[in-house]
Amino acid sequence: MPETMPILEVANLVKQFPVRKGLFARAEDHVHAVDGVSFSVYPGETLGIVGESGCGKSTTARMIVKLVEPTSGTLRLDGEDITRHTAAEMWPHRRRVQFIFQDPYSSLNPRMSAGRIVGEPLENYGIASGAALADRVAPFFSRVGLRPEQMKNYPHEFSGGQRQRLGIARALALNPGLIVADEPVSALDVSVQAQVINLMMDLQAEYGLAYLFIAHDLAVVQHISHRVAVMYLGRIVEMAPKRDLFASPQHPYTETLLDAVPVPDPALRRAKNVLPGEVPSPIHRPAGCHFHPRCPHAEARCRVEAPEIREVRAGHFVACHLASPDS
Amino acid sequence: MTIATTATDLLRRHPSVLIGAAILCAIMVITAFAPWIATHDPMAIDPMVRLRGFSASHWLGTDALGRDVWSRAVYGGRVSLAVGLAVALFATSIGLAVGLVSGFNRVADAILMRVMDGLMAIPAILLAIALMAVARASVTTVIFAITVVEVPRVARLVRSVVLSIREQAYVEAATVVGSRFWRMLWRHVLPNTLAPVTVQATYICAAAILIESLLSFLGAGTPPEVPSWGNIMAEGRTYFQISPWLILAPGLFLATTVLAVNLMGDGLRDMLDPSIARRM
Numbered sequence: 001m002p003e004t005m006p007i008l009e010v011a012n013l014v015k016q017f018p019v020r021k022g023l024f025a026r027a028e029d030h031v032h033a034v035d036g037v038s039f040s041v042y043p044g045e046t047l048g049i050v051g052e053s054g055c056g057k058s059t060t061a062r063m064i065v066k067l068v069e070p071t072s073g074t075l076r077l078d079g080e081d082i083t084r085h086t087a088a089e090m091w092p093h094r095r096r097v098q099f100i101f102q103d104p105y106s107s108l109n110p111r112m113s114a115g116r117i118v119g120e121p122l123e124n125y126g127i128a129s130g131a132a133l134a135d136r137v138a139p140f141f142s143r144v145g146l147r148p149e150q151m152k153n154y155p156h157e158f159s160g161g162q163r164q165r166l167g168i169a170r171a172l173a174l175n176p177g178l179i180v181a182d183e184p185v186s187a188l189d190v191s192v193q194a195q196v197i198n199l200m201m202d203l204q205a206e207y208g209l210a211y212l213f214i215a216h217d218l219a220v221v222q223h224i225s226h227r228v229a230v231m232y233l234g235r236i237v238e239m240a241p242k243r244d245l246f247a248s249p250q251h252p253y254t255e256t257l258l259d260a261v262p263v264p265d266p267a268l269r270r271a272k273n274v275l276p277g278e279v280p281s282p283i284h285r286p287a288g289c290h291f292h293p294r295c296p297h298a299e300a301r302c303r304v305e306a307p308e309i310r311e312v313r314a315g316h317f318v319a320c321h322l323a324s325p326d327s
Numbered sequence: 328m329t330i331a332t333t334a335t336d337l338l339r340r341h342p343s344v345l346i347g348a349a350i351l352c353a354i355m356v357i358t359a360f361a362p363w364i365a366t367h368d369p370m371a372i373d374p375m376v377r378l379r380g381f382s383a384s385h386w387l388g389t390d391a392l393g394r395d396v397w398s399r400a401v402y403g404g405r406v407s408l409a410v411g412l413a414v415a416l417f418a419t420s421i422g423l424a425v426g427l428v429s430g431f432n433r434v435a436d437a438i439l440m441r442v443m444d445g446l447m448a449i450p451a452i453l454l455a456i457a458l459m460a461v462a463r464a465s466v467t468t469v470i471f472a473i474t475v476v477e478v479p480r481v482a483r484l485v486r487s488v489v490l491s492i493r494e495q496a497y498v499e500a501a502t503v504v505g506s507r508f509w510r511m512l513w514r515h516v517l518p519n520t521l522a523p524v525t526v527q528a529t530y531i532c533a534a535a536i537l538i539e540s541l542l543s544f545l546g547a548g549t550p551p552e553v554p555s556w557g558n559i560m561a562e563g564r565t566y567f568q569i570s571p572w573l574i575l576a577p578g579l580f581l582a583t584t585v586l587a588v589n590l591m592g593d594g595l596r597d598m599l600d601p602s603i604a605r606r607m
Contacts, residue, residue: 023383068504087502091505091507101500107497110497112514120501124505125505167500
């Protein structure tokens with residue numbers, strides 16, 4: 001895959017939110033939401049990003065579509081640097097990267113009909129308007145499993161799963177190469193989650209879409225992703241092809257995440273390897289490896305020296321001093 | 328569910344809108360058709376029948392100059408309603424514009440909101456009296472003075488609503504699908520501000536009617552030759568103990584009108600609350 005050009009290239013992306021105390025005080029501290037994240041997404045593939053809440057995965061997703069301005073680092077879309085693009089400069093590029101929101105309720109304007117919500121991107125780029133708009137929108141409704149007659153309905157008349165289908169149809173309307181999906185199924189019932197994920201996989205096969213799929217649930221990511229990145233406290237700690245990551249996790253944090261995935265067979269229930277402690281504050285982070293206070297294998301070196309992310313095997317990247325290339 | 332059945336259903340659930348609207352409509356019809364409904368010329372002085380009580384020829388009695396109180400109250404409603412509606416219209420339009428600009432532009436926000444704070448710091452009645460003092464007494468001046476007083480309330484409301492709407496995911500979604508500023512404003516922000524602004528408009532209408540009466544009562548409002556509920560009561564105040572109807576008649580009209588407008592406002596507030604609408 002690395003022979004082709006990535007559709008999205010993220011390098012050393014950083015986002016810090018200032019913490020102000022008092023009315024006129026200058027920013028004293030920063031929330032290090034995203035702390036030097038690098039990855040690429042290739043056409044037609046799905047990169048899953050998992051991590052606990054607060055690990056910076058959503059901020060990363062929002063920076064890619066410029067809902068949040070990066071503090072530093074670079075974002076390249078089809079090779080073009082969009083890191084410092086203003087709203088006007090970003091406008092033509094929005095056709096190529098679309099976004100699916102986590103909350104299917106607040107992400108649809110309650111006072112617009114479903115047809116107009118899905119048709120809005122087409123109007124924005126002058127693809128269709130007026131009477132022709134409905135004809136352009138109807139196929140998207142059918143494609144995501146809704147009936148074209150539902151175009152005149154308002155968001156409150158749809159169920160959560162149907163609303164997320166509307167969100168997918170809206171993201172699909174401009175025929176983008178990449179869709180960033182920020183926990184698209186975490187607000188849905190488990191049975192509906194599977195339907196929506198299967199729909200997204202069908203659409204990927206049909207349109208050759210690339211997904212950046214954010215989730216806090218490894219089981220969800222395992223199903224849809226080709227590659228998986230694990231984030232902890234603003235950094236990617238491990239990134240590998242799906243099979244590789246699930247079969248032989250190299251980072252102790254990934255191991256405990258995998259242990260936390262529920263096994264449906266009680267006979268196979270393993271002794272759970274539960275992490276002690278809490279995720280440290282992203283304002284005052286531990287020195288060295290951010291994970292060392294909770295790591296069962298931490299050594300003296302881990303407390304002082306932050307591990308670089310390195311390739312221990314073809315395509316398998318780990319940020320851990322203790323991961324050996326031959327294990 | 329069609330729109331018509333939704334509307335009747337809503338009215339059944341919020342009867343106060345219907346009751347308020349019905350009372351208000353009745354009062355509007357009465358004042359609009361004042362020349363036919365009044366039994367006398369509201370200005371006609373008849374010294375022979377000064378301070379008479381209720382009778383067949385003077386339904387609500389007469390005042391100190393022998394003018395018919397019913398006719399004067401009916402005509403007086405014209406000023407009150409005109410002021411109420413005009414102020415509600417102007418104050419909401421100007422407030423909406425100011426609020427939208429402050430909600431979108433931080434520099435304009437800092438300036439506009441300090442001006443609004445300044446206006447709000449002065450008690451409404453005093454500010455209106457001061458504005459009346461520098462201009463000639465007329466209904467137009469009264470409308471202007473009360474509008475100045477009410478604009479900051481709408482502006483602050485719209486600003487806060489705009490700021491909260493801008494945080495909504497559907498506005499971010501519109502950004503991502505490439506919606507430009509005007510489409511964002513027109514399609515996503517404005518329609519979602521209209522519900523609270525409509526409710527606020529009814530409260531402003533009620534407040535304006537009261538302030539107008541108060542200004543007229545104090546002699547700082549509508550000129551004395553134009554009958555309005557406020558100055559009818561002001562003139563009747565002197566004779567209150569011997570002929571209480573001079574105050575009661577316009578007072579009841581005023582109270583009923585304000586009550587009707589407030590009922591409508593409360594009902595609309597419950598009806599348009601999106602969290603309730605969403606549960607339908």
